[in-house]
Amino acid sequence: MRGRSAARPAVAGDRRRSFRAAVKSSLPRQGEPDGRDRTRLPELRSALWCAAGLLAVMLLVDLANGTLAHWRALCWTAVALALFAVLYPPRVSAGEHWLASRGLVRTCVVRTDLLVLVRHSDGMSPRLVLRDALGGRVELDPEVLTANPLLWHHLEQGVRLSRARGVLRCGAAPLRELAERIDHDGARAVFEASGLG
Incomplete structure (x- = not known):
């Protein structure tokens, strides 16, 4: 019995490491078109x-x-x-079912299709905290998502999957506020571009 219980965390840890390695290898390089922070x-x-x-x-x-x-x-x-x-501003990038924040020292990756927690933390600089079922955790400035619709799109797709799977139980309010703000900013940009605003 002991051997089986010890093997389970090792398997979960191996899965987590292999996912992080796969995501890090697929992170966009300089100049590649993908979901990444264009305001950095x-x-x-x-x-x-x-x-x-x-x-x-x-x-x-x-x-x-x-x-x-x-x-x-x-x-x-x-x-x-x-x-x-x-x-130093972290490099935020996203792809299908993942979001990563690469700083000077380390890269934090979260599975957006396995999110268990989304929290908005206030302070000197507001942060959006994302945590997944595998233990991944990413903190990012919400302005990064409002300024980069493609990043928001990748996150929103993952959030929908997390909700459908029933793993995301905490975080509806911060995501709703962020979605409303992004929609409002997008509508205002359209009005200004068309000369109606």
Whole structure:
């Protein structure tokens, strides 16, 4: 009996690892058309400019005071790199039944057809938290979904499957609010493009 119960978590873990490996290999590369965040580039540029600006100001202040040394320049460079790491926007991409968020250090993947929880967490920057039945967890800015209809479409398809399978029991309210906001923004964009808005 012990051998069987020990084998079950190992099988589930193997399934989870093989799914994550398959998703990571199918993540879109640079320039490939797929469900990915098209608004990330300006955020990445602004993170680079902020870090570079901070480094330049600190080096200029040290230079003006005559206190610039090699070790101080290295310290300021480390501070600028830390700021860039904090401001670095994750690359969000999606495909059939998966959504991934790739940061500087790791990639988080969630199966959208096996979602068990969708939660909206408020704070300094609002986040949408997605958790699947395999233990996958992704946090992302809801603005990414409102600005990228293809990402939202992939997520919505997975959510429908999760509901049909009966695994998604918590999260209807945040998804409904997000869907209404995306519909409202889409309708307003259509009106503005047609000259009616």
